[in-house]
Amino acid sequence: MVDKANIDNYKQRVIADFNSRTNYDNDLRYRLANPLVELAQLQSGQKILDVATGTGIVAIAAAQIVGNQGKVIGVDISRGMLSQAQQKITVACLQNIELIEADADYLNFNDNSFDVIFCSSAIPWFSDIPGVLQSWYRFLKKGGLVAFSCFAKTAYTTSVVYRTVAQRNGISISNVNEILGKPEKCRQLLQEVGFVDIEIKQEQFGDYISLSDLESWWDINLNNAMGNPLLQVPEKLEQCKVEYIAELEALATDKGIWNDITTFFVLAHK
Numbered sequence: 008m009v010d011k012a013n014i015d016n017y018k019q020r021v022i023a024d025f026n027s028r029t030n031y032d033n034d035l036r037y038r039l040a041n042p043l044v045e046l047a048q049l050q051s052g053q054k055i056l057d058v059a060t061g062t063g064i065v066a067i068a069a070a071q072i073v074g075n076q077g078k079v080i081g082v083d084i085s086r087g088m089l090s091q092a093q094q095k096i097t098v099a100c101l102q103n104i105e106l107i108e109a110d111a112d113y114l115n116f117n118d119n120s121f122d123v124i125f126c127s128s129a130i131p132w133f134s135d136i137p138g139v140l141q142s143w144y145r146f147l148k149k150g151g152l153v154a155f156s157c158f159a160k161t162a163y164t165t166s167v168v169y170r171t172v173a174q175r176n177g178i179s180i181s182n183v184n185e186i187l188g189k190p191e192k193c194r195q196l197l198q199e200v201g202f203v204d205i206e207i208k209q210e211q212f213g214d215y216i217s218l219s220d221l222e223s224w225w226d227i228n229l230n231n232a233m234g235n236p237l238l239q240v241p242e243k244l245e246q247c248k249v250e251y252i253a254e255l256e257a258l259a260t261d262k263g264i265w266n267d268i269t270t271f272f273v274l275a276h277k
């Protein structure tokens with residue numbers, strides 16, 4: 008369970024950020040999550056863990072395949088996201104999903120207890136990614152599968168430019184897609200933990216952003232739990248925003264600004 012007294016400021020911001028996303032689901036969310044379930048080739052009766060389940064997109068799809076002989080546990084740090092998941096589970100009349108409000112950095116399940124562990128589009132938010140992978144390795148049964156997605160370090164063009172501009176103005180905002188941002192990095196980290204039979208599929212979900220949307224993307228980057236350091240330096244905000252808009256405008260074509268969403272679907276066995 009989330010220990011309210013001990014969660015740090017960063018986690019509080021993550022929780023507030025996701026609790027505020029009351030209309031989370033859209034077509035892109037499903038397109039990013041569904042391939043993991045397809046690639047995992049689930050079987051009836053399996054026991055599944057979906058880490059950072061959000062609104063339960065993966066957990067629900069998995070529960071429909073593993074059936075009542077199987078079980079899915081979905082964990083998430085945001086109560087708001089879990090409540091959206093619970094509404095969908097109720098509508099789908101699924102009895103084989105349990106939702107747990109918990110921090111992925113401190114999960115505590117028995118060793119060798121899951122056939123498959125999923126994590127879709129969420130790893131960048133964890134504070135200790137190698138530690139989380141080690142815990143997944145312990146929770147998996149021998150031969151069990153981990154299936155997660157993560158983004159290339161070039162992904163989300165406006166956030167790349169946002170960080171570059173902040174850096175130039177003396178404010179460092181870490182790139183959360185740095186640690187797993189290249190296939191060879193995913194492979195190396197998994198091998199260090201002990202995973203074998205590693206497969207990585209790369210897909211592009213990018214699209215064009217119109218110039219008129221740059222302001223709202225600025226707000227998204229600024230208020231994102233991870234983009235927050237710039238808010239601590241209000242005197243630099245205006246200058247950073249001017250540079251951000253200018254740099255993105257310079258990338259514009261007649262279709263708009265290309266927003267890279269290079270995504271890796273990573274599968275590995277214990």
Ligand SMILES: C[S@@+](CC[C@H](N)C(=O)[O-])C[C@H]1O[C@@H](n2cnc3c(N)ncnc32)[C@H](O)[C@@H]1O
Pocket residue numbers: 021022025036039040058059060061062063064065082083084085088109110111112126127128129132133134
């Ligand atoms: C981009 S959403 C992805 C949700 C879902 N997996 C999907 O594919 O739609 C990221 C999720 O990670 C959750 N999250 C972030 N940090 C977490 C942590 N430390 N422990 C558990 N969940 C976390 C957020 O609450 C949010 O639901």
